[in-house]
Amino acid sequence: MSRPTCISLTTDYGLADGFVAACHGVLARLAPAARVIDVTHLVPPADVRRGAVVLAQTVPYLPEGVHVAVVDPGVGTARRAIGLATPNGLLVGPDNGLLLDAAAALGGITAAVELTNPTWLAPAVSRTFHGRDVFAPVAARLALGAPLAEAGPALDPATLVRLPAPVLHRTADGFAAEVLTVDHFGNVQLAAPADLLDGLPDRVRVTGRADRPRQLGAPDAAPLRQPQLGASDAAPRPEAVAEAVTGALAMRGRTFADAPVGELVVYPDSAGLLAVAVNTGRAVDRLGVRPGDVVTVTRG
């Protein structure tokens, strides 16, 4: 790999404290020539899946470099701190599944190490802020061109912690797919490649929560899947409850405005996955779903 000079940061640190700036400061001190790009710091606290999804869908557009991700409820415990090499960049973060989708997006893991070399870390490593004391110092050294192998002993990639694969399967008249994430606009991204729509008609039926019936409108008991900033945390509207049970008709389209205003559209999104939107509205509120729910898309 050519010497990387770009470092990206993806965390659940929020923007109200000085945590992100402390990481920037460590990077600026150690690798003053490196450009730092913030992917997001608004991953919901401890939502490793959300962090993994955002990182994986963003890294293909970043310059080759070192990508630091920290969504790390196990900080300070025995969970490993890892560095991964890929054909198109390096990844640094906790061994909890956060980095693996991004590694795949960058071409797959070619080497993995555990970040244990004390000379690469802060002189005093806190037990609760490894972004500042472990991951940023390591990323800075990698950005300066130090070899990953010096950061610590090699790991067998097969031992890395993995998140469960999202639900995705064909059904008699369409498919069922897990809601991978919901963006700022309320668009609902499914864990489904675009070609799953092949063979379905121009109007399809989208049904939320089909695999996992429960009281609609009740908040999940899911503290680790907090809604993202800007996403609605309110109970679904009454029509959404009905639609989540019986499904709602949606146009197949290529952009939001391919459906009439206020109508649902299923389209291949900018990450290459199928998503559900409402033209000038918020599909997440219409479908009453959250990440991890399963949506079916079937013949209308």
Next chain:
Amino acid sequence: MSRPTCISLTTDYGLADGFVAACHGVLARLAPAARVIDVTHLVPPADVRRGAVVLAQTVPYLPEGVHVAVVDPGVGTARRAIGLATPNGLLVGPDNGLLLDAAAALGGITAAVELTNPTWLAPAVSRTFHGRDVFAPVAARLALGAPLAEAGPALDPATLVRLPAPVLHRTADGFAAEVLTVDHFGNVQLAAPADLLDGLPDRVRVTGRADRPRQLGAPDAAPLRQPQLGASDAAPRPEAVAEAVTGALAMRGRTFADAPVGELVVYPDSAGLLAVAVNTGRAVDRLGVRPGDVVTVTRG
């Protein structure tokens, strides 16, 4: 224009997804020497007016360069993607009125083009993410010094989509002006130049919603005018309801503290327009107004 090396970004993408970082990544890959300044990414989704106002009031303080703005509910439709030249910088974004106030603030449009040159765009342009695939690549090339005329065919500026001009007119005993925007502190900026206060006494009466009476406290049916982050979306307080009907007395002043704590002040704000504030409080809550409402300022 001298070769611009600063690129600014103004969007409604929010900060929780990777959208902004993908734009930064495209810029860093294509124009690694350009400095990128984020104006804001918290324009309420699809609120073109809000984006236009923030951009226009910020560009005079940015280095000369390329200003990218994307508040683009019509992305992927026939709406044009445009580039504008001014005596003090370039503007890139959708043809929906977003860029025109900023163009005026930079000295007026000297050339306009439609961004259709495929060699300037991403190899595969998505239908829903033109910030990444159209506007960022174009901005990077402009920042590198490529001439705007090569980005696509010239447009007649008279054909550009424009937002309606905000309400502003003198009345028998003062003036009526549209609420242009509300800032993070709850200060209410009017579409009124500072000299409209000339001839009015030291205490004036500020009345909200005079031109457009309606049930106070009821949320507007205005999906494209969502409240900004940090702005209160709650119903106005009872005293605000009364004040919005009968008006509230306000001091004329030059800064917040020219009024007693908790009192209204009308002052020329840092953008040179008249604004209403409450010393250590939030005028927007006191007046019960939103952008687009009309406020009257009259002899007390």
Next chain:
Amino acid sequence: MSRPTCISLTTDYGLADGFVAACHGVLARLAPAARVIDVTHLVPPADVRRGAVVLAQTVPYLPEGVHVAVVDPGVGTARRAIGLATPNGLLVGPDNGLLLDAAAALGGITAAVELTNPTWLAPAVSRTFHGRDVFAPVAARLALGAPLAEAGPALDPATLVRLPAPVLHRTADGFAAEVLTVDHFGNVQLAAPADLLDGLPDRVRVTGRADRPRQLGAPDAAPLRQPQLGASDAAPRPEAVAEAVTGALAMRGRTFADAPVGELVVYPDSAGLLAVAVNTGRAVDRLGVRPGDVVTVTRG
């Protein structure tokens, strides 16, 4: 001091307006080679204490340079604009106590000036936006190497406005300490050094609001202490009310996961102070406290 080339920004400007970008623009125009690091712009409006705490705990990790902080409810009044020199960097902002903890963290004040040199300021200084018109221009000149003494006349540091010291005292069976701040994760940081736990058992009792009893669940009449973005503003849960009165048992630990899931832990945080957390939860909601409240930690 060697020539500083890093400028940090800490404000209560929020991220939805163009205020932060205008400051970045002024810095980029005047000191284009300086690196700018945003500490945070989400200090609650006018919460000088919160700004002071975040800044002081972040500056030790930033490169030596110029630190600009603007939480400034008195902007445009007779309050002074000041610049401070320390052995490890410069500080610029209003004279309202915002900068002094950071100055101490950087080694103490070695010189202080009032920023009155008009040639250092914007040509026209607004009355309400000194970040753009006073503090950013001054910071840019300092970053370029201009001596602080040229920014204005020397001040006696003893005349600087100071915030009251936070409550901290030993009790018969432990200690009482003010809640200094609450972070994005709901962790409650106390104004207490880590060694105050010495001599206490492995399980301690944490009691909120002991010194200042009041109706639990009622919002404070504290407009200048608004909750930070991401912090819960809801009324404490019933169990939190009980715990705030009688106290809750907490483990002593070194990281969140040293307590069972859902249990309280008292630990030395990454700033070297004692903090209270809940493993995979939010201590602030459990304790029902806010910054400024006093918490007691006693033998269980």
